Amino acid sequence: MKTIDPAMIASFAPTGTLRVGINLGNPILANEDPATQQPQGVTIDIAHEIGKRTGLPIELIPFKTAGNTVDAVKNGDVDLVFVAIDPVRGADISYTPAYIQIEGAYMVKSNSPIKKNEQVDVAGNEIVVGKGSAYDLYLTREIKSAAILRAASSQAVVDDFMSGKGNVAAGVKQQLESDAKRYQGLRMLPGRFMEINQAIGIPKARPQYQKTTVYLTEVITQLKQSGFIAQAMQRHHIEGAKVAD
Structure with a gap:
């Protein structure tokens, strides 16, 4: 050795x-x-x-x-x-x-007019993300027009989103998919917005x-x-x- x-x-x-x-x-x-x-x-x-x-x-x-x-x-x-x-x-x-390497993805309500990642950074949209996460840091740098709403943790993002915060959820693809199983009426946007x-x-x-x-x-x-x-x-x-x- x-x-x-x-x-x-x-x-x-x-x-x-x-x-x-x-x-x-x-x-x-x-x-x-x-x-x-x-x-x-x-x-x-x-x-x-x-x-x-x-x-x-x-x-x-x-x-x-x-x-x-x-x-x-x-x-x-x-x-x-x-x-x-x-x-x-x-x-x-x-x-x-x-x-x-992990993918970061967006999730929206099923009835959302947003269909792809490129439609997220628009004035009036609000993105819910875990405070201090890699996604928060990335979006803080990259998002120009949408607002960022910070949940207490990555695990709290979907619950906050479903309680009425924001109109887009962001985070680890697998975390969002897993948390979304507790609810109905959610869908992932195709692809990823970042690779971590x-x-x-x-x-x-x-x-x-x-x-x-x-x-x-x-x-x-x-x-x-x-x-x-x-x-x-x-x-x-x-x-x-x-x-x-």
Whole structure:
């Protein structure tokens, strides 16, 4: 096994335990096991593999939203997170290359006159999106004419939408489709409005963050090439996402 620089490990996990922020707001990455209430999913499998390779004990710290997960790594409360690559977050977070690509999609009421993505960014339209999510950050940059209404979390988007907020819902395609099963009279717009690259992120505030990022890049590249990521996605029944190139 490759020898790991002790100074890098001390920078990576200063408490001696690798504290991993788990975003439960994206079901493709992680969710709670209904029987044990413990996090499970692709990101948990990757976290344990990193722990095994570094020899560090792992502490999984779950968060309900991506925004809370990002705040925790910025504040130094966790050492590693699995979140979408975004230039705004990149001011404080150093990313590996992507390991999974996910589609962001729109949903409307069945009787909506909106038929395609290009019709969404129009004055008078209101898009409901999870506050602080990758979709929120993206739409905040890209939407010029429609208004953006922020739900407390990605899981709350469809409920807010059905309670009368907005006329378009935005988020992870699978999350919207899953939540929509609780209601009638909804339809997805065809295609996607964005493709989201999910990566490992670590705080730039750490002294050896660049060296740590290089190390984690090597790990994630190996896990993609070996089939580890694809097998984890299959094991956790993940659809609508793909292993990143």
